[in-house]
Amino acid sequence: MTLDLSVDRSSPVPLYFQLSQQLEAAIEHGALTPGSLLGNEIELAARLGLSRPTVRQAIQSLVDKGLLVRRRGVGTQVVHSKVRRPLELSSLYDDLEAAGQRPATKVLVNTVVPAAAEIAAALGVAEDSEVHRIERLRLTHGEPMAYLCNYLPPGLVDLDTGQLEATGLYRLMRAAGITLHSARQTIGARAATDGEAERLGEDPGAPLLTMERTTFDDTGRAVEFGTHTYRPSRYSFEFQLLVRS
Amino acid sequence: MTLDLSVDRSSPVPLYFQLSQQLEAAIEHGALTPGSLLGNEIELAARLGLSRPTVRQAIQSLVDKGLLVRRRGVGTQVVHSKVRRPLELSSLYDDLEAAGQRPATKVLVNTVVPAAAEIAAALGVAEDSEVHRIERLRLTHGEPMAYLCNYLPPGLVDLDTGQLEATGLYRLMRAAGITLHSARQTIGARAATDGEAERLGEDPGAPLLTMERTTFDDTGRAVEFGTHTYRPSRYSFEFQLLVRS
């Protein structure tokens, strides 16, 4: 069966984007079965009344997502494996919400403190200058799941405790006009201290999953530094990687 | 100072790639300082004797890498933050080698076993069909750092114990003509069992960092499944993320 594709030239949505979305939907929906050829670009362009560069741009975006593979002299085919999340920079809150977990947040601390050396270095501010400090407990199904401690440079976001409990930190930052660009992460493990064990409902010495992250906006400014600890029985990092070729 | 750029039209290397490499080198080297504008595409194309699409392709590849940011009506500027590793699908061996650690590998088991249910499901083969099983101990500075257990479908790679001790598994697979495409990973933590503690030189119940991974080639075939455990005092996952926009 030939795929039912069409584009709307009166729409403000770019043509290549319309096409790539339709192709992605067709793959998701099963209309394009894994391993099948996509048909050559020239003919596809002619069929849709588009130019080849436009069609190529649409296909390329799906190749970058890992859904398609191009082979010179052969064609473009659909990759078998179901790519779920190519590991984007996401907030724990969004992740849980997407998984249908209905997360709850309890703000333990929301204050301004002088920056310790490590914090100042990560955020690129002067030592002992004032930074925001937020401590939160994230719960699912009424049980604590993670303890989140974050630091932010002053003046970037208005950190309202009520909003922090209703949504994620990243969403607040984006709403404040910050363009998130990249983040440097370290994931490790260690034994719980007495205080951590108490907060998370674990025993002292129990294994904890830890994550440390510094986030940058598109000007290269550090906009957030956080140290998180997770209960490994209730959370693990799961993601999909693509080879960069 | 105007940047010293040039392309070699007689080279088989694509022009856009030559340009992107020179730009990347200039950024790395500091000739292009963070935050500086790159100059408009039209003029850059004219200066190099290239067309604008070619210049755009070069710039776009660096934008995808997170080194540049485009702003319509403004220009293209260099991002401040130093992007190190955009989290590619890499082997532990290569990572350690790149860090100058000189890793050592001890192959504990290299055999063929019937696939248990979990393994068969991950690799997409029939239960109890034969699969390769490899158990390795990775050491740095003479100390154990990770215990790696991997399963591979039969007939893909010739698993020579000597080669396994001299290099990483991924390198062997690539050498065997396998095109690695994507991998699904889960990172977590748990307490060490008695056997694990013994192998890694930790105490029973000590926190361990765990990673489970299934790797696929570009036809969507699962080509490897592995469960790894790391000593958190000696290893943690460190990487850089980019927002997909």
Added chain:
DNA sequence: TCAATGCGTATGTCCGGACAATCGAACTAC
């Protein structure tokens, strides 16, 4: 003084075409 408007500039999108490089298969010669 401050807000609204207009303009220049740069990137975003799209077109139509050309030639090269590579893969797979059919074909041919031994």
Added chain:
DNA sequence: GTAGTTCGATTGTCCGGACATACGCATTGA
């Protein structure tokens, strides 16, 4: 029958141009 060759198909690279869109800034107006 097998190995080497040719050839068609398809993607890779590159060109030159056109118009749309958004941002920053200067100008203008209230």
